[in-house]
Amino acid sequence: MTLASLREEVFAANLSLVHNGLVVETFGNASGIDRESGLVAIKPSGVDYAKLTTADLVITDLTGRVVEGSLRPSSDLATHLALYKSFPAIAGVAHTHSRHATAWAQARREIPCFGTTHADYFRGAIPVTEEMQHEEIATDYELNTGLAIARRFAHIDPLMMRAVLVAGHAPFAWGRNAIEAAYNAFLLEEIAHLAFMTIAIENSAMPISDSLRDKHFLRKHGPKAYYGQAERQ
Amino acid sequence: MTLASLREEVFAANLSLVHNGLVVETFGNASGIDRESGLVAIKPSGVDYAKLTTADLVITDLTGRVVEGSLRPSSDLATHLALYKSFPAIAGVAHTHSRHATAWAQARREIPCFGTTHADYFRGAIPVTEEMQHEEIATDYELNTGLAIARRFAHIDPLMMRAVLVAGHAPFAWGRNAIEAAYNAFLLEEIAHLAFMTIAIENSAMPISDSLRDKHFLRKHGPKAYYGQAERQ
Amino acid sequence: MTLASLREEVFAANLSLVHNGLVVETFGNASGIDRESGLVAIKPSGVDYAKLTTADLVITDLTGRVVEGSLRPSSDLATHLALYKSFPAIAGVAHTHSRHATAWAQARREIPCFGTTHADYFRGAIPVTEEMQHEEIATDYELNTGLAIARRFAHIDPLMMRAVLVAGHAPFAWGRNAIEAAYNAFLLEEIAHLAFMTIAIENSAMPISDSLRDKHFLRKHGPKAYYGQAERQ
Amino acid sequence: MTLASLREEVFAANLSLVHNGLVVETFGNASGIDRESGLVAIKPSGVDYAKLTTADLVITDLTGRVVEGSLRPSSDLATHLALYKSFPAIAGVAHTHSRHATAWAQARREIPCFGTTHADYFRGAIPVTEEMQHEEIATDYELNTGLAIARRFAHIDPLMMRAVLVAGHAPFAWGRNAIEAAYNAFLLEEIAHLAFMTIAIENSAMPISDSLRDKHFLRKHGPKAYYGQAERQ
Numbered sequence: 001m002t003l004a005s006l007r008e009e010v011f012a013a014n015l016s017l018v019h020n021g022l023v024v025e026t027f028g029n030a031s032g033i034d035r036e037s038g039l040v041a042i043k044p045s046g047v048d049y050a051k052l053t054t055a056d057l058v059i060t061d062l063t064g065r066v067v068e069g070s071l072r073p074s075s076d077l078a079t080h081l082a083l084y085k086s087f088p089a090i091a092g093v094a095h096t097h098s099r100h101a102t103a104w105a106q107a108r109r110e111i112p113c114f115g116t117t118h119a120d121y122f123r124g125a126i127p128v129t130e131e132m133q134h135e136e137i138a139t140d141y142e143l144n145t146g147l148a149i150a151r152r153f154a155h156i157d158p159l160m161m162r163a164v165l166v167a168g169h170a171p172f173a174w175g176r177n178a179i180e181a182a183y184n185a186f187l188l189e190e191i192a193h194l195a196f197m198t199i200a201i202e203n204s205a206m207p208i209s210d211s212l213r214d215k216h217f218l219r220k221h222g223p224k225a226y227y228g229q230a231e232r233q
Numbered sequence: 234m235t236l237a238s239l240r241e242e243v244f245a246a247n248l249s250l251v252h253n254g255l256v257v258e259t260f261g262n263a264s265g266i267d268r269e270s271g272l273v274a275i276k277p278s279g280v281d282y283a284k285l286t287t288a289d290l291v292i293t294d295l296t297g298r299v300v301e302g303s304l305r306p307s308s309d310l311a312t313h314l315a316l317y318k319s320f321p322a323i324a325g326v327a328h329t330h331s332r333h334a335t336a337w338a339q340a341r342r343e344i345p346c347f348g349t350t351h352a353d354y355f356r357g358a359i360p361v362t363e364e365m366q367h368e369e370i371a372t373d374y375e376l377n378t379g380l381a382i383a384r385r386f387a388h389i390d391p392l393m394m395r396a397v398l399v400a401g402h403a404p405f406a407w408g409r410n411a412i413e414a415a416y417n418a419f420l421l422e423e424i425a426h427l428a429f430m431t432i433a434i435e436n437s438a439m440p441i442s443d444s445l446r447d448k449h450f451l452r453k454h455g456p457k458a459y460y461g462q463a464e465r466q
Numbered sequence: 467m468t469l470a471s472l473r474e475e476v477f478a479a480n481l482s483l484v485h486n487g488l489v490v491e492t493f494g495n496a497s498g499i500d501r502e503s504g505l506v507a508i509k510p511s512g513v514d515y516a517k518l519t520t521a522d523l524v525i526t527d528l529t530g531r532v533v534e535g536s537l538r539p540s541s542d543l544a545t546h547l548a549l550y551k552s553f554p555a556i557a558g559v560a561h562t563h564s565r566h567a568t569a570w571a572q573a574r575r576e577i578p579c580f581g582t583t584h585a586d587y588f589r590g591a592i593p594v595t596e597e598m599q600h601e602e603i604a605t606d607y608e609l610n611t612g613l614a615i616a617r618r619f620a621h622i623d624p625l626m627m628r629a630v631l632v633a634g635h636a637p638f639a640w641g642r643n644a645i646e647a648a649y650n651a652f653l654l655e656e657i658a659h660l661a662f663m664t665i666a667i668e669n670s671a672m673p674i675s676d677s678l679r680d681k682h683f684l685r686k687h688g689p690k691a692y693y694g695q696a697e698r699q
Numbered sequence: 700m701t702l703a704s705l706r707e708e709v710f711a712a713n714l715s716l717v718h719n720g721l722v723v724e725t726f727g728n729a730s731g732i733d734r735e736s737g738l739v740a741i742k743p744s745g746v747d748y749a750k751l752t753t754a755d756l757v758i759t760d761l762t763g764r765v766v767e768g769s770l771r772p773s774s775d776l777a778t779h780l781a782l783y784k785s786f787p788a789i790a791g792v793a794h795t796h797s798r799h800a801t802a803w804a805q806a807r808r809e810i811p812c813f814g815t816t817h818a819d820y821f822r823g824a825i826p827v828t829e830e831m832q833h834e835e836i837a838t839d840y841e842l843n844t845g846l847a848i849a850r851r852f853a854h855i856d857p858l859m860m861r862a863v864l865v866a867g868h869a870p871f872a873w874g875r876n877a878i879e880a881a882y883n884a885f886l887l888e889e890i891a892h893l894a895f896m897t898i899a900i901e902n903s904a905m906p907i908s909d910s911l912r913d914k915h916f917l918r919k920h921g922p923k924a925y926y927g928q929a930e931r932q
Binding site for chain 2: 490491493541563565570571574575597603604607634635636662665666
């Protein structure tokens with residue numbers, strides 16, 4: 001993968017966050033990594049999406065050292081890097097403050113798998129991280145955010161569950177590239193919206209059965225998928 | 234009815250789902266049947282609506298055998314076919330994941346007839362199917378979804394109640410052709426929205442009286458209708 | 467007032483309902499009356515707003531006899547006429563199924579005066595009619611809807627409170643002409659929306675004080691108004 | 700600062716209220732003050748935003764005397780002036796009836812700091828004023844509204860908390876100029892929206908820790924800020 005194509009992909013991923021209405025103010029950033037070179041492309045910090053160009057993206061290595069670019073990288077860079085290090089199978093990360101997913105994160109409640117729309121994309125409840133301690137916040141806050149996510153996924157396969165809610169903060173999503181990560185951020189917002197309405201109708205609503213959940217997840221993901229015109233994973 | 238006009242009608246019905254904002258992602262499909270030939274036109278699986286053409290529609294017979302078309306039919310085909318077989322009076326089916334109707338389906342609560350807007354189109358509460366058992370999900374899931382709907386309508390006339398909520402999944406609507414089916418999917422979303430807000434205001438809200446419900450339903454439907462410029466049924 | 471200008475005004479009022487997003491499906495109609503001649507202009511029944519022309523409006527007298535027009539008048543005509551007969555001070559009526567106001571009507575709860583936005587336009591809680599009895603529904607339903615509103619206003623000045631919620635149905639609003647009626651329908655939806663959110667935040671929220679309510683209402687309405695560039699009433 | 704540039708800035712601030720969807724009907728006004736001359740530019744009362752021009756703005760001194768302009772100033776002028784007198788550090792004020800912030804004001808509940816989106820802009824819960832007494836409403840109502848805000852901020856730094864909810868009324872926001880004030884009105888609506896959804900999901904949701912709140916507030920505001928491409932305060 002050339003650095004130019006990584007830039008293009010990460011640029012497109014960042015714009016899709018805006019086009020899908022997931023970005024409030026300047027909150028939101030997507031990154032991608034070229035696993036061969038270990039180089040990461042990420043949105044610069046606090047730049048207006050309307051003015052963002054491919055050239056504005058910042059290239060860093062996995063230690064966070066800026067390799068190319070004159071702007072500061074997103075202040076969430078350290079979180080992205082921690083995810084790349086913890087989850088070797090992923091190559092794209094997206095962070096938004098999309099409204100419904102953020103509301104669940106603020107309520108510190110995982111999003112139960114209430115229906116097949118959810119199960120088509122996420123295999124079970126969307127997890128919430130533990131609250132961070134004062135020390136984790138005071139020093140290396142962004143890094144520790146990534147570590148808190150990794151701890152929450154100690155027993156979860158990040159390809160089976162491609163999103164998380166950071167308690168009191170907002171969601172992160174990921175995928176096998178930046179475009180997929182942004183797409184999962186969009187899907188997460190959608191199922192957060194549906195779940196929000198579901199508990200408003202019935203506060204004690206129950207998740208669907210494991211059978212129904214896996215039926216839907218596995219007809220779209222993995223070797224036995226039969227939805228769509230070609231195999232998806 | 235020519236196959237060409239069936240295609241046109243089903244194409245228009247599918248687009249109306251999008252234009253009415255009922256489609257989330259690629260979820261949503263409408264089909265129509267020519268009752269004389271027994272041929273069914275349905276949306277292909279997982280195809281982006283923006284790229285859908287009349288020629289992409291798949292033609293099958295009532296057993297699900299593809300008669301025309303190079304794409305896979307919607308993975309929900311078997312549900313549509315089961316409805317056509319169970320409800321001989323209908324000739325169009327629409328399935329969406331429209332947000333409010335889906336939330337009621339996820340909450341597994343029927344939508345009470347809270348007002349005349351509802352009663353103008355649906356004669357009573359929108360029913361919810363029973364939850365499906367593991368065996369029904371594991372084998373012939375889409376067919377069994379259709380059979381679960383048919384069981385729920387054992388004592389309901391599908392022309393008096395043209396929609397259903399599949400528990401933990403989403404709505405299906407139908408009508409005397411594909412356009413009507415898509416239109417009923419739109420109306421269902423609207424009354425699901427109103428009902429959602431009604432119980433938010435007053436959790437113990439009561440349905441309207443049978444007198445008021447039937448007054449409204451029957452002034453728009455059936456031989457004594459007097460709403461609009463011509464008789465509707 | 468010429469019949470032509472009455473038609474123009476009523477046409478504009480009907481379109482404003484659509485432009486303000488108050489019309490769901492074909493629900494919604496505005497009428498106006500020329501008090502001198504006693505002639506009423508009203509939207510025809512079930513006609514698509516996108517195709518409505520000035521010429522389509524139906525002119526009737528106060529008994530409901532069609533004086534001009536080839537289309538059927540709105541099926542709600544008898545309700546409009548009952549309001550014109552009961553409230554001599556008004557000369558315009560608007561009926562919508564706007565979402566939030568309709569939800570309150572379905573919940574059969576009056577809309578408390580929770581804030582100054584409400585008090586700027588409506589002096590106190592928006593009243594709800596009593597539920598109609600079987601006999602009122604079975605015969606002359608639309609007329610009886612108007613009479614139920616008039617009964618509810620036995621001790622309320624219809625110029626101090628220019629809207630009502632018909633229980634299990636939807637709102638009616640009115641004013642000194644059709645444009646004002648449509649504008650009040652719009653304001654009602656707005657304050658219904660605010661009130662909806664208010665009780666979601668705090669279910670036991672209390673109305674503002676009578677002092678604050680009247681301060682706001684009277685700085686915009688009546689002889690002591692000082693809001694805006696000219697006196698309004 | 701020339702009067703012309705004050706006019707431009709206040710005009711732009713007023714338009715941004717509309718463009719950000721914060722204005723319901725004609726509610727909403729922004730003002731700015733030139734601290735050297737003590738002159739204030741403010742929107743005229745009840746003028747349609749679509750027709751507003753720079754020349755329509757009214758210039759007054761801090762006593763409310765009109766220095767330039769042929770239109771009446773906003774009826775809320777006295778509130779703005781009271782804020783300029785009480786909070787010497789600010790030079791812009793914005794008032795809206797934006798929906799979510801107004802709903803919190805109507806519910807008379809402060810908006811807890813539920814997440815980092817909130818903490819990025821507001822250091823703690825958004826305060827609510829006390830209810831005004833009959834005497835305060837009957838005489839010099841708009842002035843007394845400003846004084847009620849100032850009393851609520853007796854122990855709060857108005858640069859650390861740039862917005863307030865007036866009980867039973869709506870929000871006011873402010874900043875170091877009119878543009879900032881309008882921007883803070885926009886941010887307030889956004890976090891009011893998020894908080895609205897948060898308590899709908901979990902009625903007993905808790906604010907984030909002081910550590911997390913200050914981490915986010917101070918990485919964007921003050922001398923140690925490191926978010927964005929340049930220091931912000």
